[in-house]
Amino acid sequence: MIKNIYFEEKVENHNRAQEFFSRFPKAAKISCNHFKEVFNPSGQNFRLQKKNPSLILASQDGKKVHPIPSKYGVGGTSNFYFSHLFNCLYDCRYCFLQGMFPSAHYVLFINYEEFWDDIRNKADEVSNSPSWFFSGYDCDSLALESTTGFVDFFLPKFSKFPHAFLELRTKSVNTRVLKNREPLPNVIVAFSFTPEEISRQLEHGVPSVSARIKAMHQLATLGWYVGIRIDPVIDCQEFESRYALLFHQLFDKLPQDSLHSVSLGAFRMPYGFFKKMDKLYPEENLFAGKLTKNKNSVSYELEIETKRLDSCRSMLLEYISSEKLFTCEMS
Amino acid sequence: MNFIVALSCEAKPIINELRLTKQFSPTPFEVFRNDFHQLVVTGIGKVAAAAATGFLLGSSTRKQEVQTYLNVGIAGHGTLQTNTAFIANSISDDQDKAIFYPPQIIDSDFELSRLCTCSHPNQKYEKGLGFDMEAHAFYSIASRSCTRELIQVVKVVSDNEGQSFEYIRPTTVTEYICNHLPSILAFAQELDALAKEISPDLETLGLQERARKLHPFSQSQIFQLDRLINHSRSFDLEEKHLIELIEKSNSPKEAIYNLNTFIDQSRILS
Numbered sequence: 396m397i398k399n400i401y402f403e404e405k406v407e408n409h410n411r412a413q414e415f416f417s418r419f420p421k422a423a424k425i426s427c428n429h430f431k432e433v434f435n436p437s438g439q440n441f442r443l444q445k446k447n448p449s450l451i452l453a454s455q456d457g458k459k460v461h462p463i464p465s466k467y468g469v470g471g472t473s474n475f476y477f478s479h480l481f482n483c484l485y486d487c488r489y490c491f492l493q494g495m496f497p498s499a500h501y502v503l504f505i506n507y508e509e510f511w512d513d514i515r516n517k518a519d520e521v522s523n524s525p526s527w528f529f530s531g532y533d534c535d536s537l538a539l540e541s542t543t544g545f546v547d548f549f550l551p552k553f554s555k556f557p558h559a560f561l562e563l564r565t566k567s568v569n570t571r572v573l574k575n576r577e578p579l580p581n582v583i584v585a586f587s588f589t590p591e592e593i594s595r596q597l598e599h600g601v602p603s604v605s606a607r608i609k610a611m612h613q614l615a616t617l618g619w620y621v622g623i624r625i626d627p628v629i630d631c632q633e634f635e636s637r638y639a640l641l642f643h644q645l646f647d648k649l650p651q652d653s654l655h656s657v658s659l660g661a662f663r664m665p666y667g668f669f670k671k672m673d674k675l676y677p678e679e680n681l682f683a684g685k686l687t688k689n690k691n692s693v694s695y696e697l698e699i700e701t702k703r704l705d706s707c708r709s710m711l712l713e714y715i716s717s718e719k720l721f722t723c724e725m726s
Numbered sequence: 727m728n729f730i731v732a733l734s735c736e737a738k739p740i741i742n743e744l745r746l747t748k749q750f751s752p753t754p755f756e757v758f759r760n761d762f763h764q765l766v767v768t769g770i771g772k773v774a775a776a777a778a779t780g781f782l783l784g785s786s787t788r789k790q791e792v793q794t795y796l797n798v799g800i801a802g803h804g805t806l807q808t809n810t811a812f813i814a815n816s817i818s819d820d821q822d823k824a825i826f827y828p829p830q831i832i833d834s835d836f837e838l839s840r841l842c843t844c845s846h847p848n849q850k851y852e853k854g855l856g857f858d859m860e861a862h863a864f865y866s867i868a869s870r871s872c873t874r875e876l877i878q879v880v881k882v883v884s885d886n887e888g889q890s891f892e893y894i895r896p897t898t899v900t901e902y903i904c905n906h907l908p909s910i911l912a913f914a915q916e917l918d919a920l921a922k923e924i925s926p927d928l929e930t931l932g933l934q935e936r937a938r939k940l941h942p943f944s945q946s947q948i949f950q951l952d953r954l955i956n957h958s959r960s961f962d963l964e965e966k967h968l969i970e971l972i973e974k975s976n977s978p979k980e981a982i983y984n985l986n987t988f989i990d991q992s993r994i995l996s
Binding site for chain 1: 815825831832840872874875920924957959993996
């Protein structure tokens with residue numbers, strides 16, 4: 396239940412803002428000049444705010460579509476991300492958002508039409524090859540769909556733009572918005588997973604692994620392309636057997652032709668983010684693991700990282716062809 | 727909890743309920759304490775509130791724990807009825823552009839309202855806005871040393887369009903605060919519970935303190951030692967073993983090495 400809605404004065408009369416105000420009539424409405432006045436001040440505690448985040452309605456000015464790091468794609472050559480929302484419904488302990496953002500409030504940029512203009516322009520610029528647009532970098536693409544209506548707005552747009560691909564990355568089982576539509580060949584619904592035991596320890600508030608697998612299978616059966624994201628790979632006891640079981644559960648009943656891609660990524664974090672996260676959760680086992688600082692980032696010791704990624708890769712290749720497997724690396 | 731209150735008549739119900747005792751050491755402000763709470767009577771106005779908040783920040787006796795700060799008092803309001811309590815969810819100032827937005831984590835029954843801190847008593851009651859003379863200065867100082875979620879402002883409406891502030895009597899002020907005292911103290915208690923959640927673990931601090939005394943560690947070694955002990959606590963390693971290991975080591979360097987080697991075996995998620 397949202398108790399406070401902050402809004403930039405310039406969006407007060409926007410129809411999407413008005414919808415929010417009428418959907419949450421009891422919420423206190425507080426105006427501000429710019430969302431950063433509420434979101435950016437130093438001396439906020441992400442951990443405490445995560446207990447009860449407020450909603451900030453804002454307009455994203457300036458550049459809305461950004462290139463992704465060079466080794467993060469899933470097959471496309473022109474790859475971009477955009478963030479209509481800052482922060483996530485879930486509370487995964489490995490998530491970089493808690494190290495990157497000063498606040499856990501949700502910032503929703505409601506000028507969707509302008510996001511779409513930028514996406515379309517970007518896709519037109521590189522019309523000789525398909526462009527990829529990733530929506531789940533700074534949020535979960537589906538978890539807050541019933542509040543944001545983001546997918547509901549963007550899918551019809553992408554349906555008329557077949558050489559622009561959209562990845563919706565999620566841990567949500569809130570897939571109604573997709574089930575109610577005809578599948579689109581240029582939209583990939585990518586689900587992130589860690590083994591159940593790890594998920595229970597680190598992915599707070601996230602639907603169970605089995606519920607996510609079920610949701611993914613349902614979408615695949617309906618004809619949607621799905622992606623599987625094993626990112627971050629987390630070192631743990633009984634690593635091999637846990638990941639082997641996860642992969643078995645993931646691929647057991649999944650129609651092969653509905654699988655778009657699988658990506659693997661090691662746990663890695665800019666050092667500044669890691670320091671902040673470690674300070675927020677000094678008791679967290681994950682941060683006391685065999686991690687090392689290399690230049691400006693923190694990751695597992697190289698030997699562990701290589702061993703775990705190699706192990707996952709060979710297990711995955713028992714189920715899928717190498718063309719569908721991508722590894723996300725730090726550039 | 728640190729209470730910052732402008733007037734004695736506002737402070738009285740809190741002092742009585744929490745059985746705070748007056749501190750007789752020479753201080754520039756009237757301060758009342760018990761084992762868990764402090765209250766300072768600041769006097770009216772921004773400068774007084776800022777000075778008293780700064781004084782309280784510096785005189786805290788529980789330095790290892792994360793502190794909480796609550797400004798309690800009366801305010802005028804453009805919409806709310808008198809004797810209505812509200813939490814300030816934005817705090818502006820009539821002479822300063824900075825606006826504070828205290829993050830609201832606790833679900834309470836209080837109303838939520840914007841608040842403007844004025845240099846002089848205000849008689850123009852703008853709709854939806856509260857008016858006081860201290861909150862902005864209080865927040866500006868307290869937020870320099872404490873996380874913003876734990877700094878809050880609770881006001882009880884004493885005057886509005888229909889009832890001018892000129893007719894407010896000290897007894898009425900005390901009565902207004904008294905009426906909302908259970909909610910105010912429950913709110914303070916919840917803030918303290920949040921603070922406890924992010925305060926350093928006292929047992930870990932104690933263990934670090936003991937370990938430091940076992941060898942003449944350098945500053946950078948102390949940093950490493952503290953970190954290793956923190957990690958050992960994450961994995962629930964036995965305190966007795968850690969201390970023995972440090973004691974048996976022949977030098978600070980060896981102690982760090984031995985501790986690191988010992989903890990390394992556990993550094994994996996279960």
